[in-house]
Amino acid sequence: MDSSLPIFEQHRRVSTNEIDDLNHVNNVVYVQWANDVASKHWTTVAPQEILDQYDWVMIKHCIEYKQSAILDDNILIKTQVGRATNVRYERFIEIYKEDSMELLAKTVSDWCAIDKNGKPVRISQELRELFEVAE
Template identity: 45%
Template sequence: MKPFETTIVVDEHDLDELNHVNNVRYVQWVNDIAKLNWNTVATSSIKENYFWVLISHHIDYKQAALLNDTVVIKTYVTKAQGVTSTRIVEMFNKNTSKLLAKSETNWCLISRKTQKPARITPEINSLFF
């Protein structure tokens, strides 16, 4: 697996009424880093022919992130076979290294031409492993 990483700084738009990062934001960050990872590693040709759709999502919330916290978001694919892949996303507080949330998502590769599931090609598989 090839880990991919980005960081974000929590701002007031990320907070809920308890002044913690809203759970919905964590879900958005999971989606955002998956998309960023794909757009960074996939060639133009691959992106012209395929896209991913989310088919299931599980997230464990461990600790709250607060205003101005820097969050390190790491992702990697643990499995890619047939038409599906499993992606892990881990979010850490940069200053304390404490795990804030961990997500496991399952994705299906879709052919742009047919709009149907497509087998993961060796070329696509090599992007993640």
């Protein structure tokens, strides 16, 4: 992650419904966590009038699994945005076992801004500035 940009953090605890038949967090859950932290980041930085106009959709997602999380682990999820193009924003997410700060997974994804009709919109300077301010 780029230390010059703000990092948004979210804490959670692994629950029973996130555990698979191998007794660890199912890989699909990490993708859900990535989606959830990105969504929470957006709703935290954007004022209501912007939230009423725009949404984001994940259009590309690459994840690298490092270690397994298990039931009742405390998890720290960090995210920040990267480069932006006209309609895409890069997002980085790192998922840690909070007690040891052991990296469990890291992701790089591309997100597209959309209007409330689901049509892609240009990422304006106003949208870019929302992610550049420290939370």
